[in-house]
Amino acid sequence: MRLSEHIYRTVSSLSGPLLFVKDIFAARIGEMVRVITDNGGDIAGEVLGIEGDKVLVELYGDSRGLDIQGMSVVFTDSLMRAPLSPDLVGRVFNGSCKPIDGMDMFIPDKQVPVTGSPINPAARARPEEPIETGFSAIDGLNTLVKGQKLPVFSCSGLPSRELVAGILRNARLTAGDAGFCVVFAALGLTFHEYSFYLRTIKEMKTGFVAFVNLAGEPVMERLLAPRFALTVAEYLAFEMGMDVLVIITDMTNYCDALREISTAREELPGRRGYPGYMYSDLASLYERAGRIKGMKGSVTMLPVVTMPEDDITHPIPDLTGYITEGQIVLSREIHQRDIFPPVDVLPSLSRLMQKGIGEGRTRKDHREIANNLYKYYARGRDLRRLEAIVGREGMTEGDKHMLGFAAAFEREFVHQGNVRRIVGETLDIGLSLIERYKVGR
Amino acid sequence: MTGRILGISGPTVSVDLKGLKLYERVYAGHSMLTGEVVRLEQEKSVIQVYEDTRGLAIGEPVKGAGMPLTVRLGTGLISGMFDGLQRPLERMRDEMGPFIKIGREIAPLDYLKKWRYCPLRKQGEIVEPGEDVGFFEEGPFRHYIINKTIKQQKIAWFAEGEVSIDSPLGQFESGDEILGCIEWPVRDARPYRKKYAPSLPLITGQRSIDFLYSLAKGGTAILPGGFGTGKTILEQAIAKFADVDIVVYVGCGERGNEMAEMIEEFLTLKDPWTERPLTDRTILVINTSNMPVAAREASIYTAVTMAEYYRDMGYHVLFLADSLSRWAEALREISTSLEEMPGEEGYPTYLSSRLSSFIERAGVVETLGGKTGSLSMILSVSPPGGDFTEPVTQACLRATGAFLMLDTSLAHKRHFPAINWFQSYSLYARELAGQYEKRYSQEWTDLQRWCREMLQKEESLREVAEIVGAEGLQDSDRLLMHVAGMIRTEFLCQNSFSDDAFSAPEQTLSQMKNIKAFHDQAEAKLRQGISLEEAFGREHEAV
Numbered sequence: 001m002r003l004s005e006h007i008y009r010t011v012s013s014l015s016g017p018l019l020f021v022k023d024i025f026a027a028r029i030g031e032m033v034r035v036i037t038d039n040g041g042d043i044a045g046e047v048l049g050i051e052g053d054k055v056l057v058e059l060y061g062d063s064r065g066l067d068i069q070g071m072s073v074v075f076t077d078s079l080m081r082a083p084l085s086p087d088l089v090g091r092v093f094n095g096s097c098k099p100i101d102g103m104d105m106f107i108p109d110k111q112v113p114v115t116g117s118p119i120n121p122a123a124r125a126r127p128e129e130p131i132e133t134g135f136s137a138i139d140g141l142n143t144l145v146k147g148q149k150l151p152v153f154s155c156s157g158l159p160s161r162e163l164v165a166g167i168l169r170n171a172r173l174t175a176g177d178a179g180f181c182v183v184f185a186a187l188g189l190t191f192h193e194y195s196f197y198l199r200t201i202k203e204m205k206t207g208f209v210a211f212v213n214l215a216g217e218p219v220m221e222r223l224l225a226p227r228f229a230l231t232v233a234e235y236l237a238f239e240m241g242m243d244v245l246v247i248i249t250d251m252t253n254y255c256d257a258l259r260e261i262s263t264a265r266e267e268l269p270g271r272r273g274y275p276g277y278m279y280s281d282l283a284s285l286y287e288r289a290g291r292i293k294g295m296k297g298s299v300t301m302l303p304v305v306t307m308p309e310d311d312i313t314h315p316i317p318d319l320t321g322y323i324t325e326g327q328i329v330l331s332r333e334i335h336q337r338d339i340f341p342p343v344d345v346l347p348s349l350s351r352l353m354q355k356g357i358g359e360g361r362t363r364k365d366h367r368e369i370a371n372n373l374y375k376y377y378a379r380g381r382d383l384r385r386l387e388a389i390v391g392r393e394g395m396t397e398g399d400k401h402m403l404g405f406a407a408a409f410e411r412e413f414v415h416q417g418n419v420r421r422i423v424g425e426t427l428d429i430g431l432s433l434i435e436r437y438k439v440g441r
Numbered sequence: 442m443t444g445r446i447l448g449i450s451g452p453t454v455s456v457d458l459k460g461l462k463l464y465e466r467v468y469a470g471h472s473m474l475t476g477e478v479v480r481l482e483q484e485k486s487v488i489q490v491y492e493d494t495r496g497l498a499i500g501e502p503v504k505g506a507g508m509p510l511t512v513r514l515g516t517g518l519i520s521g522m523f524d525g526l527q528r529p530l531e532r533m534r535d536e537m538g539p540f541i542k543i544g545r546e547i548a549p550l551d552y553l554k555k556w557r558y559c560p561l562r563k564q565g566e567i568v569e570p571g572e573d574v575g576f577f578e579e580g581p582f583r584h585y586i587i588n589k590t591i592k593q594q595k596i597a598w599f600a601e602g603e604v605s606i607d608s609p610l611g612q613f614e615s616g617d618e619i620l621g622c623i624e625w626p627v628r629d630a631r632p633y634r635k636k637y638a639p640s641l642p643l644i645t646g647q648r649s650i651d652f653l654y655s656l657a658k659g660g661t662a663i664l665p666g667g668f669g670t671g672k673t674i675l676e677q678a679i680a681k682f683a684d685v686d687i688v689v690y691v692g693c694g695e696r697g698n699e700m701a702e703m704i705e706e707f708l709t710l711k712d713p714w715t716e717r718p719l720t721d722r723t724i725l726v727i728n729t730s731n732m733p734v735a736a737r738e739a740s741i742y743t744a745v746t747m748a749e750y751y752r753d754m755g756y757h758v759l760f761l762a763d764s765l766s767r768w769a770e771a772l773r774e775i776s777t778s779l780e781e782m783p784g785e786e787g788y789p790t791y792l793s794s795r796l797s798s799f800i801e802r803a804g805v806v807e808t809l810g811g812k813t814g815s816l817s818m819i820l821s822v823s824p825p826g827g828d829f830t831e832p833v834t835q836a837c838l839r840a841t842g843a844f845l846m847l848d849t850s851l852a853h854k855r856h857f858p859a860i861n862w863f864q865s866y867s868l869y870a871r872e873l874a875g876q877y878e879k880r881y882s883q884e885w886t887d888l889q890r891w892c893r894e895m896l897q898k899e900e901s902l903r904e905v906a907e908i909v910g911a912e913g914l915q916d917s918d919r920l921l922m923h924v925a926g927m928i929r930t931e932f933l934c935q936n937s938f939s940d941d942a943f944s945a946p947e948q949t950l951s952q953m954k955n956i957k958a959f960h961d962q963a964e965a966k967l968r969q970g971i972s973l974e975e976a977f978g979r980e981h982e983a984v
Contacts, residue, residue, distance in 0.1 A: 378855065
């Protein structure tokens with residue numbers, strides 16, 4: 001046990017973000033390290049592995065320009081911690097939790113390890129209070145509830161950020177709006193995207209905290225930023241009693257960063273080069289969403305995943321789908337028909353919807369309307385394939401009717417532009433669609 | 442004897458402690474993290490730690506426990522909720538708050554609680570090994586206490602009435618105490634006298650399973666399916682409604698919110714066979730995806746040992762795991778950190794042998810005491826990308842008796858349970874058909890065959906119909922399509938959130954009979970020359 005910082009100048013090798021230091025006394029796994037260069041540079045890092053007195057350190061910052069002789073390594077004897085205080089709200093930080101909004105660092109009330117601890121499953125409360133996002137395709141058919149993690153599966157070029165911005169602007173808890181806060185983690189975003197999001201966030205009336213790692217910034221910080229964001233979210237939710245919506249975009253950049261670091265560590269690659277522990281790693285982020293019995297706040301998560309090659313079976317959306325409670329899938333085909341948001345409701349799913357809708361939550365007839373809309377639309381979409389083969393003329397009246405429904409559903413229910421709809425309105429539109437196209441005509 | 446930590450890398454820790462045995466339980470560091478010895482060398486031993494190693498330092502002390510990783514078996518397991526190392530989650534929550542802290546040992550069973558003990562044997566009676574000595578009243582169950590020694594014993598004295606489980610329940614004349622609870626190494630299967638081939642039906646209350654792919658008590662089945670195909674919901678539905686005495690459910694690397702939902706449901710729902718609350722017959726082992734990986738690997742062993750323990754009392758136990766893929770991934774993660782040679786897709790080459798020896802712990806047995814008990818397993822598998830050719834699914838296929846394939850395209854059509862009726866199979870179905878016929882109706886097998894035929898004919902007709910349109914088909918074919926549609930939507934589909942969630946075999950049978958009757962009636966009308974439109978109007982197209 002050490003009680004103070006130790007400083008060493010015994011770096012034996014350096015390659016990419018990895019640093020080997022020798023002759024170290026009592027290093028700790030996960031311990032925070034600072035590398036101080038002789039010309040005044042200061043880079044943070046973490047102890048990754050220890051073998052006797054040799055220690056493997058991973059650097060968070062850029063290792064370019066470092067030289068082995070001219071640097072000292074400080075072992076701090078503490079884990080990576082996030083500074084917490086109510087003053088966080090309204091601030092913008094980089095991936096290492098340094099303020100980048102031009103204001104001074106706040107004085108933290110406490111420091112908490114960023115990796116967090118798992119919530120005891122026996123202490124979790126069942127998520128069941130709906131969050132109104134203002135979008136019919138979500139509120140009507142894939143209702144989001146407090147404490148859920150519901151990713152948006154997008155394809156490159158689709159307006160996922162407009163959808164997320166819309167949700168940010170419109171999201172409201174149907175149960176009332178006591179203390180709502182958005183925690184935003186931007187991972188590997190281009191400046192263009194980032195400035196768009198930041199503008200949206202600044203226009204919001206609710207509080208926000210942002211952690212930003214841009215495309216040009218160190219890859220290691222991309223792994224760190226969501227952990228800071230979630231630690232802050234847990235603090236705001238379970239200690240300040242707020243309902244927190246965590247938006248992480250883009251998880252695909254996160255996974256690519258994970259792969260890059262894993263390769264640098266010379267670990268055995270799994271599917272498509274992603275490390276075998278990617279499931280556990282993603283779970284350590286996603287599973288921090290939830291509610292706790294006897295506590296007021298909640299952490300709801302809305303990560304954005306861009307599916308590489310529009311492929312939903314790619315490891316990133318695949319593993320995400322196995323951990324999260326459903327997914328909102330955007331479709332290129334629907335987007336090309338100028339429908340916004342371009343949500344394809346067939347592969348979309350909210351696993352926690354059943355408990356979040358119905359009498360006392362949204363409306364008594366919600367479940368029935370949703371089931372019917374889904375059933376008819378699925379049938380209509382099926383018939384589109386048939387139409388492509390036999391042509392519209394060769395189809396029965398009943399089938400043409402169903403095709404009409406599918407088109408009307410997309411145009412009137414899914415499509416809504418930037419207009420906010422309350423749940424009641426969404427359900428009324430759905431109901432009138434069903435009435436118009438009812439079987440039996 | 443204590444040693445020191447030499448090196449740490451992820452969950453594997455090397456130590457200089459000598460005299461350890463392979464798979465011995467170890468406590469590492471000041472915070473006493475639980476671990477297991479996985480490799481022994483002359484100079485050092487490698488241990489795999491079941492908890493988050495973050496913060497562990499070189500030079501911290503390590504201590505061997507002198508025994509392997511065990512579970513505590515005794516009264517109080519039922520209705521319990523444990524993590525992968527058998528720590529009681531509810532008491533953990535009460536003692537350390539909503540977040541799980543590392544390095545805290547909490548006894549799995551409550552030693553202060555008193556249970557009613559009723560002796561079955563009197564002083565001076567001879568008890569063979571494995572025979573009952575008495576029982577605790579554990580809720581509605583008789584929790585039998587047996588002669589756990591390996592020899593014939595004579596009872597010297599015995600306790601009666603309210604007893605806590607760690608006080609002796611009596612003594613044999615040889616001096617051996619009669620104990621209320623025991624420790625058992627999780628990786629060793631518990632002994633039995635004889636194993637039988639599974640031949641009793643396991644009724645799940647799911648029409649598609651009971652009718653088309655019937656499962657057997659003591660049998661094994663896998664449920665593979667991509668995400669969103671309803672694995673968890675189906676597993677939970679089976680856990681609720683299966684006609685067994687005790688259910689052991691392992692949430693292995695799955696979602697915390699789903700577990701919370703399940704816990705609440707189990708508290709309110711009733712067992713349809715006995716009308717008692719479901720919690721009265723359920724043991725939950727929960728290791729969610731964000732809890733330590735190594736404990737996830739251990740969790741299925743912890744759970745199956747508890748299941749075997751109740752099997753040994755002569756109960757029918759159902760073991761459900763969701764999902765086995767997460768267990769296999771944990772195995773892979775550990776294997777990688779041990780720098781072992783990888784096999785297919787990075788999984789260790791011993792994946793399939795570990796898996797099959799685990800699945801072999803299922804079966805119908807004659808217990809040491811001469812009773813009949815069974816342990817059935819239904820295991821879900823999450824193949825990456827929904828691709829069933831991956832190693833875990835393939836290894837399971839070789840070791841299990843039933844394959845219930847969950848189909849993504851059915852799930853997208855909201856056909857739940859999304860069991861594909863062409864690819865799935867049950868090796869028990871043929872043997873069990875006789876049992877079903879005897880119990881419910883002679884028509885069972887015939888109806889089954891008819892149902893399969895209809896579905897198969899529909900499939901071949903569907904292609905034709907796609908080209909010529911439904912109008913272009915003959916009336917008899919359109920009737921067939923319509924009836925097959927009825928089978929799919931009214932019989933095979935079963936909404937787990939409605940009153941239809943449980944369907945008793947009688948109900949399943951009568952529903953199928955009705956559909957068949959409808960079909961026969963319509964066919965008769967067609968033969969008389971009445972057209973389909975005239976006979977039924979046009980609503981049949983709405984399927």
